[in-house]
Amino acid sequence: MDLNYIFAMLLVALGIYCLLLKRNLIKIIIGLAVLTDGIHLFLISIGYRLGGTAPIVSGEMFSDLPGFAAHAVDPVPQALVLTSIVINICILALALSLAIYAYRHYGTLDPSKIRRLKE
Amino acid sequence: MIPHAPILAILLPLFAAFLMPVVGILARRRGIKRAREWFAIAAVLAELVIVASMLPAVVGGQVLVYQLGGWQPPWGINLAIDGLNLLVALIVVGISALVAIYSFVYMERDTGLDQYYTLFLLILAGMMGVTLTGDIFNLYVFFEIMCISSYALVAFRRNWQSIEASIKYMIVSSLGTSFILLSVALLFGQVGSLNIGDLMQKFGGVVPSTLIVPLGLFMTGFGIKIAMVPLHMWQPDAYQAAPSAVAALFSGATTTVGIYAMVRVVYMLFGILGVGMILAGLGLVSMVLGAFMALVQRDLKRLLAYSGICQLGYILLGIGLGTTLGIQGGLFHLFNNAIYKTMLFMIAGTIIYQVGTSNMDKLGGLWNNMPVTAMAFMIGALAISGVPPMNGFASKWTIYVAGIEEGQYVFTIIALVVSALTLAYFLKAFNSIFLGQRPKHLKNVKETPISMLIPILLLAALCLVFGVLPHLGIELVRPAQEAVMNSGGYISAVLGGV
Numbered sequence: 127m128d129l130n131y132i133f134a135m136l137l138v139a140l141g142i143y144c145l146l147l148k149r150n151l152i153k154i155i156i157g158l159a160v161l162t163d164g165i166h167l168f169l170i171s172i173g174y175r176l177g178g179t180a181p182i183v184s185g186e187m188f189s190d191l192p193g194f195a196a197h198a199v200d201p202v203p204q205a206l207v208l209t210s211i212v213i214n215i216c217i218l219a220l221a222l223s224l225a226i227y228a229y230r231h232y233g234t235l236d237p238s239k240i241r242r243l244k245e
Numbered sequence: 246m247i248p249h250a251p252i253l254a255i256l257l258p259l260f261a262a263f264l265m266p267v268v269g270i271l272a273r274r275r276g277i278k279r280a281r282e283w284f285a286i287a288a289v290l291a292e293l294v295i296v297a298s299m300l301p302a303v304v305g306g307q308v309l310v311y312q313l314g315g316w317q318p319p320w321g322i323n324l325a326i327d328g329l330n331l332l333v334a335l336i337v338v339g340i341s342a343l344v345a346i347y348s349f350v351y352m353e354r355d356t357g358l359d360q361y362y363t364l365f366l367l368i369l370a371g372m373m374g375v376t377l378t379g380d381i382f383n384l385y386v387f388f389e390i391m392c393i394s395s396y397a398l399v400a401f402r403r404n405w406q407s408i409e410a411s412i413k414y415m416i417v418s419s420l421g422t423s424f425i426l427l428s429v430a431l432l433f434g435q436v437g438s439l440n441i442g443d444l445m446q447k448f449g450g451v452v453p454s455t456l457i458v459p460l461g462l463f464m465t466g467f468g469i470k471i472a473m474v475p476l477h478m479w480q481p482d483a484y485q486a487a488p489s490a491v492a493a494l495f496s497g498a499t500t501t502v503g504i505y506a507m508v509r510v511v512y513m514l515f516g517i518l519g520v521g522m523i524l525a526g527l528g529l530v531s532m533v534l535g536a537f538m539a540l541v542q543r544d545l546k547r548l549l550a551y552s553g554i555c556q557l558g559y560i561l562l563g564i565g566l567g568t569t570l571g572i573q574g575g576l577f578h579l580f581n582n583a584i585y586k587t588m589l590f591m592i593a594g595t596i597i598y599q600v601g602t603s604n605m606d607k608l609g610g611l612w613n614n615m616p617v618t619a620m621a622f623m624i625g626a627l628a629i630s631g632v633p634p635m636n637g638f639a640s641k642w643t644i645y646v647a648g649i650e651e652g653q654y655v656f657t658i659i660a661l662v663v664s665a666l667t668l669a670y671f672l673k674a675f676n677s678i679f680l681g682q683r684p685k686h687l688k689n690v691k692e693t694p695i696s697m698l699i700p701i702l703l704l705a706a707l708c709l710v711f712g713v714l715p716h717l718g719i720e721l722v723r724p725a726q727e728a729v730m731n732s733g734g735y736i737s738a739v740l741g742g743v
Contacts, residue, residue, distance in 0.1 A: 138427065145420055151412070158419050165427045172434040203433070206382055210426060213389045217419055220396055224412050231405040237416075240409050 130171035137164025151225045151235040155218060162214045166207045173200030247298045251311040251324040254295045254334070255373050255387075261288035262366035269359035282349045285362040289342045289369065296331070296338045303331045304724055308738035310379070318379070318739050319443045325379030325739050328724025332576065333505040334376045336583045340497035341369050343700035347591055348490045350696045351598055355488070361401060368394035368494070372502045379739055381432065382439045384506065385425050392418050392470070395499060399487045410486035414479040421469030421476075428459035428466070435459075442739030444514060445732050460515045464523075467511065471503035473561070474531040477554050481542075484550035485603075489594025492546060496553050497587035504560055504579060512564060513732050525565030529659055532558030536666040540673075545593045545603040548674055549586070552629065555667060556582045562660065563644040564729075566651055572729050574643030576722040581636040581711065585628045588704035592622050595693040595701070596678065605674060610683025614690040617698060619679040621705045626675055628708040630668035636708050639715030 137160055144157020178199040187194045225235065232240050247253065265281060272280030302309060303326060311324040326334075345365070352361060371394060374387025396418070400411035433439060435455060436447050448456075465476065472480040484492045512520055535555030542548040560582065563575025595618055596611070597603050612619050628635035631642070641664060648657035693701070711718040728735065 141423075142420070145416065154416060158416075158423075161420075161423050162426070165423060165430060168427070169430045169433075172430065202439070203430075206430075206433075209382075209386060213386065213393075216393050217389075217415075220393060221412075221415055221419075224396075224400060224408060224415065227400070227403060227408045228412055231408055237412070240412065 130167065130174070134164050134168035134171060137161070137167060140164070149236055149238060151228060151237060151240075154237070155221045155225065158221065159214070159218060162210070166210060169203045169207050169210075173203035175199045246302055246309075247295055249311070250295050250299050251309060251326055251377055252313065254292060254299075254377060255324075255370060257292055257295065258288060258366045258370040258373065261285075262363050262370060265363040265366060266359050279349075281358055281362050282345075285365060286342070286345045286349070288366060289338065289345045292369070292373075293338045293342055296334050299326060299331060300335075303328055306724070306727075308728075308735055310739055310741070319438060319440050322378070322380045322383050323440070323739060324377045325442065325735065326377055327735055327738070328726075328728035329505065329508065329576075330376055330728075332580070332722060332725040333501055334373060336501050336580060337369070337372045337376060337498045340501075340583055340587050341365075341372075341494065343587065343703065344490050344494045344497075344591075347493070347594070347697055347700045350694050351490050351594055352488065355402065357401075361398075364394045364398050364401070365494075368398065368499070372498055375502050375506060379441050380439055381441055381444065381510065382429055384441075384510070385422070385429055388425065388470075388506065389422055391499065391502065392422055395495065398491045398494075399483045401488060401491065402486075406486040410479075410482040414483045417476070417479045418469055421466040423466075424462040425466035428462035431459040431462070432456070440739065441509065441514070442736045446736045446740065448514065456515070460511065460520070463511050463515075464507075464520075467503055467507040468527075471500050471507060471557055472554055473527055473557065474534050474554065477531070477535075480554065481538075481547045481550040484553075484590075485544055485546045489546070489590055489597055492549075493587045493590035493594065496549070496590055497583040500553065500557065501579060501583050504557070507561075508564060508729060513729065516732075521565045521567040523565070524561045525653075525656065528558040528561030528563075528565055529656060530558070531555065531561065532663045533659065536663045536670070540666065540670045542670075543605055545596065545605055545608075545674060545678065546590070548605075548670065549589050549593060552667060552670070553582075553586055555663060556586065556629065558663070559641060559644055559660065562656060563640075563647060566644075566647050566653070566656075568647055568651055569726065569730065570643060570650060571647035573719060573722055573726045574640055574647050576725050576729075577643060577715075577718050578637075578640035580718060580722060581628070581640045581708075584704050584707050584711075585625045585637065588621065588701055588708070589625045589629070591697070591701050591704075592618055592625065595697055598697070599690050599693065600687060605677040607684065608678045608687070609681040610679070611687065611690060612679040613683075614687070615679075615692045618693045618701070619675075621701050622675060622679065624705045624708050626668075626671035628712065630671055631664045632668065634709070634712040636711035636715070636718065639712060639718060643719075 141157050141161025148154050179197050181198040181201040268284045269281050309326040313322045371387045371391030378384050396411050396415045400407045469476045532555050535551050539548050539551035560575050560579050563571045593603055628637040631637045645657045
């Protein structure tokens, strides 16, 4: 169980490392994906319970609601992660399309060479 | 109040955004001209009516709580509107309406206006969502909608400048929003709630030291959005490369929403940890650095971007002081800053529209060509530097007095000096654009078209009105200030049924 949190934070750290220090736009965007996936893993781990059941009440479970509540995993983090995954797809799509445009204009993906604005 | 007004205020721009491509296609088939522009303006004006209809109840001291799907607050998502929310919502809608009117002519030379107005309405939906929601994860989702639309708007013209600026902005800002998500996760893990009112109640005066990590992450995340000083690198590039109408929207509305999020989440949630002094300190740094960087700029839009960073410092300083007067001054300055900053960016846009450049070295002597625009720029420049009788003076004076009352003489002195610096670089800008020798090729530059002039003059008039009658402005921000200082009212209104 603790391993989850360690891995999540490792992913976050790796993502931040890629985002800040890599010299290729595609790698930076991959870093962004890794970073958010780390956060998603962290969120899911918060709600996870060893040997838990799905948080859906049906049939015979109505007779034993406290028992059900003691076994079911927390549904809220799962909803959050689903929403967040959708958002991150948008960001990644936009980022990749911008990277394509940048490559067309500059002929390179090296962010240190894409800097004409400062004059 | 219009029934269901809180949720309508979010849904209306969202649906209008998705209808916009349909309107564009229909207009092209039927040969109707300017259908998209009129549709966008109508949508924003309807939004203004909806937000204004909530005004009487909120000014009367009520906190409007709207439960989505009828779920009780700590479990379901709710929209909660107190004075602070409504002030920000009014600023956002007002500025958006003016920018929509301004875009009518300003954007006419661009292609792909379907996309422009879709993104415009989407960013409005995002901003309204952040402003009205009472749920911290919902706030993150709308924040992301706002951010993604703003990356696309910066890159709208798809030339090398805007692509470069947008990439820079996106990488920095995505890091910030990831931090916000991480701290929402940490908060949920620690406290087990996502409702802002519920979180405030559960903290109840004692904040466990483990929450310093989410506090720092929240501050970094929102600080990137409002371009607080150590995190401001993206802003001048983005404002320079974006179309001026977009820059006006960002500086007036989006920054206001960012500051709202900062106040609501960082200041009101973690207020007990002495966040106020940190905010005031960061405000001072932003002020000084913004002013010095603005002094050396040669591009008008970059100068305005740095002066925006500088003005942000005043707002953070006022709110960070934490006294009644300080918060009043800070919120009043937030209001004023939205007015004149939007106006100045619109003027920069008209200069680009008529002349084709905003590089101040290549401009000069435009006073004879565009006298009305020059007068408006002068009013904006005086207002932003805090010269009486403009609105900037009223709010800055309130902040100075608040600083002295708190015994922070150093803060007041630095704020005064920065104000003088502001005047210096705006006079320099005025001098090199409107006075001096006029290059020969600028002889035939005409006055700004009337439909672009209307929003500019309206904002200039507001600058004068709130300068001559400052108590009007103070009355306007009083409900917001009371809301900031009385989080108990918010908590009991949100959790009232529990």
